[in-house]
Amino acid sequence: MKRKMLGEYLWMKRQIFLFVFLGVVIYAFVGWLYGEAAETVLYQTFLWILFTGGILLAGFPSFCRKTEQLKYLKSALDEYLAEFPEAENKIEERYQEILIKMEQIRKKLQEEQGNRYDDLNDYYSMWVHQIKTPIAAMGLLLEDADPKQRQDLSLELFKIESYVEMVTGYLRTESLGGDWLLKEQDLDSMIRQAVKKYAKMFISKKISLNYEPVSAQVLTDEKWLVFVLEQILSNGLKYTGKGQISIYLEDEILVIEDTGIGIEKEDLPRIFEKGYTGRNGRTDKKATGIGLYLVKKIMDKLGHGIWIDSEVSKGTKVYLDLRQKKLEMI
Structure with missing residues (x-):
């Protein structure tokens, strides 16, 4: 895991490596033009690389902590989105503000959708409850119906009851967790x-x-x-x-x-x-x-x-x- 993070960190700092490399090349070229001793050029180049490497390595622990925090936030996005690691610059701060705003919008839309579903669920639950009364009344009336028509009418009434059961089943499956x-x-x-x-x-x-x-x-x-x-x-x-x-x-x-x-x-x-x-x-x-x-x-x-x-x-x-x-x- 650390090796992977180190690879990601070094890749993120690739521009600094390129800058150091170009700086070393330019410095060596200028030293050669002015006839400086090779030992002096190599020694100063070594110090430059050592200094730059030290600064980069000093920032690696902070990179690891921030990466772990972001992974944790990703796994618990809804609850902990506001707990971003401290921004290192204004650009990171702006990105965090945008993400927090987007999460607020998402939660608002989710709440509105939930309210609409609750209203719809209440309406159909009431409809299912009320439709049972005329269905039961039709069943009683069929007992006195013409025997020639009773079978066909009973079959149609059965279909209506089946459709009502399907609506009931649909409503229940939307919240099936506590009903099994x-x-x-x-x-x-x-x-x-x-x-x-x-x-x-x-x-x-x-x-x-x-x-x-x-x-x-x-x-x-x-x-x-x-x-x-x-x-x-x-x-x-x-x-x-x-x-x-x-x-x-x-x-x-x-x-x-x-x-x-x-x-x-x-x-x-x-x-x-x-x-x-x-x-x-x-x-x-x-x-x-x-x-x-x-x-x-x-x-x-x-x-x-x-x-x-x-x-x-x-x-x-x-x-x-x-x-x-x-x-x-x-």
Whole structure:
């Protein structure tokens, strides 16, 4: 470390070395013109180099201290930016003033953004709370509806409830840190919860389910992983006109496979981006590009892996790697 610092210090002082070198050359040339003895020239040159080297070495400890301080400030920029090492000249002082001003502006913008997010979060939280009342009322009214229309209307009401849950999930994932409980969970139990929620849609769209118990235990958060499974099943059902959805283990990886319309190859690298809908989304005007974004975000937080393989007109496979990994701490 010291050797690296010494190299940086000497490089920073390269102009002084150049000045000393030119001074020695000029002095030796003038001495030669005036016929001075070589010993005198060499002795005076040695003293000049020794004096200059002493001054440079005397400044090295100060350079080391300042470098360490700046490294520390870099690692704790938000909290200690005001604790710059003492400026050696007006130029350094001006740079420090500029950096402190920029940090003040950054903090102000961050605070304003945080306030805007809090306002938006409060609004949508209120909206989610209020929308549940008419949804519940519609559910009661459907009990007295015409049996011929009840099934279709129930399915549409279910879609509304799913969209509300997605909004709730989005708001929660923005502050996921305090809202998870990790423990060994039965994977089949979580799969059954997700499948049960979409049972009516399976029946309505006449899509078969190919699922045999996987008999596996995983370290995860039950609520959030069920949410992930529900989102994946929802997408599979949405984009599968006929055929089946299969759920199985492949080399300890959970696979959810559908026989739907598939995803274009050029869309695959971006399908987890927030708001990205791809070609399917441009066809389906109601697509939001939020579902898979939430799925990826939750899987990352839980330390699980996820990737997708798909072929147009043949279907899509979603791979969930639920093996224990390092969790993303928030």
